[in-house]
Amino acid sequence: MALKALDYDSLNENVKKCQYAVRGELYLRASELQKEGKKIIFTNVGNPHALGQKPLTFPRQVVALCQAPFLLDDPNVGMLFPADAIARAKHYLSLTSGGLGAYSDSRGLPGVRKEVAEFIERRDGYPSDPELIFLTDGASKGVMQILNCVIRGDGDGILVPVPQYPLYSATISLLGGSLVPYYLDESENWGLDVNNLRQSVAQARSQGISVRAMVIINPGNPTGQCLSEANLREILRFCYNEKLVLLGDEVYQQNIYQDERPFISSKKVLMDMGSPFSKEVQLVSFHTVSKGYWGECGQRGGYFEMTNIPPRVVEEIYKVASIALSPNVSAQIFMGLMVSPPKPGDISYDQFIRESKGILESLRRRAKIMTDGFNSCKNVVCNFTEGAMYSFPQIRLPPGAIQAAKQAGKVPDVFYCLKLLEATGISTVPGSGFGQKEGVFHLRTTILPAEEEMPEIMDSFKKFNDKFMTQYDNNFGYSRM
């Protein structure tokens, strides 16, 4: 019997090929267990509000007023909203034509793109053009749009760090391109060695792949490192020489936990390098309202900025964006607020600073509790989280565990993470979902559980791990104690 178009065997193969581990087997199992009544700690995805982080008050006030603009005419509005939130809501409504219910320009509201450009100028000290900034429904959608322009077929390769955030591998599969891995060096705190890059490109070329783009995630996910200025220079020089467009995923730029390792944008480093680099290297940088101390994941707001992309190509990207009409407008306003938060002297300034500082400082402490907790297990080693929202410990698994995993038909780290989930309710993502060197195993967890629950979570992790090791390693507790 002939197949129908939406029968499994007749689906687009690229759809079947792609994998997205952050919401893969572990997440599905965790959802099942939750339905059965088990308490699950979802640390599989960087989703702060889902783990109890409170939204910042001021931006929520502004967007609530934009959703209910009739409140602005209500004489009682001042009883529930401060004057600066009211003024800001009026400002953003004046940037729309028709409020939050009207499609905006497909690149986003011009007024908000202008605010983003001003933010970038303040951050980097270089001009930024609102016409080269597109607002998106989250950074994910922006990355997908750009990769769609770059990838023409499986002869086109994209350099992606390993370990990586699987948005990249999944999107490359979906678009039918080739992922060209370059390995981050765990023993160098997940640093990037340009020699590795060269090898990766050479190897891809020897297989007939034309490498067209390079992805960096800075600060790193899942690896948590911040790239140094020197490293960024090397990368940009490499992109210049190899004619690669650099995709700079900088969604964690606010999430910095070590003063010695500040965030520096790829755009700034590129402009600092001067001609010919600053005029030649094609760069697309991504940002989001989902991360930082905002954590407004469910709003789906992001932007990308294009540097050295020819106007005709910008037009093509605009055309494709217009097929889906416009990014959601309320998240565009969150983006506006993120890039122009309350200023000293504003009524809401103190509260805003208190809230945002509170979140960042707590994240910094949680990063430390978590790294220390993992490192207190003798078969676990974990680099410190310099930035982003994740901890990515290496778990040394004994042959007995690897054997048992094989018998269960599971990859060893999936086996370990499933056991962890069943025993403790902690829902992590196995390292294999991000890529890792052969024979080495990791898991990724977010640093997002509430600070007061952190010691207990690390304790229950340690208990599980020790029991697991005792079960699968006859020597555990003896030889290495």
Add this chain to the structure above:
Amino acid sequence: MALKALDYDSLNENVKKCQYAVRGELYLRASELQKEGKKIIFTNVGNPHALGQKPLTFPRQVVALCQAPFLLDDPNVGMLFPADAIARAKHYLSLTSGGLGAYSDSRGLPGVRKEVAEFIERRDGYPSDPELIFLTDGASKGVMQILNCVIRGDGDGILVPVPQYPLYSATISLLGGSLVPYYLDESENWGLDVNNLRQSVAQARSQGISVRAMVIINPGNPTGQCLSEANLREILRFCYNEKLVLLGDEVYQQNIYQDERPFISSKKVLMDMGSPFSKEVQLVSFHTVSKGYWGECGQRGGYFEMTNIPPRVVEEIYKVASIALSPNVSAQIFMGLMVSPPKPGDISYDQFIRESKGILESLRRRAKIMTDGFNSCKNVVCNFTEGAMYSFPQIRLPPGAIQAAKQAGKVPDVFYCLKLLEATGISTVPGSGFGQKEGVFHLRTTILPAEEEMPEIMDSFKKFNDKFMTQYDNNFGYSRM
């Protein structure tokens, strides 16, 4: 010199190929004129709030409270919000885990999907399964997701009505598939003749194309017709015989202006047909918060329901949806509200009915003013808008105009629409953007300008048209007067 990845000549060809006329040349020119200070009436896209339609109060109150959940603890909340909006906000917040700031499940909030299923059950009289309903960032994104699963390459054909809403042609180009046109019959009020379908399929097959899916837009865009039950049966039987998945774009199901032509869903007709059809025909139906009397375009909320799609395929669609994490959560709540509006007895019921009826009745009157206005021009013929938001008059252009267009390097209807825009500020879309028979010309305008402005707009259209005709047709004003 070698090209860079984002140079025009090295872009993905499918990106360059796709066209999206709704925001194409006419829209870009209109935006320019607006910047220069000219008053533009944007009737190029069905965007009601941009033309002054006010949002429905109750849903906006609910979503504003969900954005600012701290208001629910404020003793003064009752001064700005009615009790039923407060209760509803609490209800929706209880369906999230982490409010609007947390990524939801990638299919959307289970609680909202349940409300959608209940709505479909009430509408059609048949069961609907929330597990087969996915929420999306607008119907556009849903259509793109499904076409992405169906299209494997240019050997795969999708039957699309001509004229059509160019989301379909653009997405098929972008995904590298083949559009197989079937013509709607203008002289039969844009009816669909199944014999035409058969011819289209036969012709595509003779070119080696395997036809896999069929799109219907019901009510039609740009054509405004409602498909009859008999017609839907024929279509479903045809899909059964040809093993096509039917994509039912039903985003205008609330926009009905003729009592003799009610909306009937494809799902209901399919279920009415019974076995084997009801168990075999693959159907995906799309809906949105952008249309109806809601017009909440900027929120980006939609859903699709799948019928007779195997579980393994549903899983694949889920996996792909998860790459972009989740649809925006506030629009999910709009969707919940749309499918479960206030009930008789609720505090906000009367206001909700007054507002929604007011909008629909005015649209009905505007549809008539517009059709009559077009038909009062002797070189224009226009079918009545039975549903949706558009008027799609045929403009008979004289040889002189066609000649002049040629000299200007423009398609004749683009030439006409550009002149109309420059003369009157009315921003329409030429018929060629939707597809039309060779040698026949149309334009599309929405019926959305404010009712009180309608007579003036139609008057200025008529004046322009008569002047245009006098200029390009020596006989105009004489022979046919």
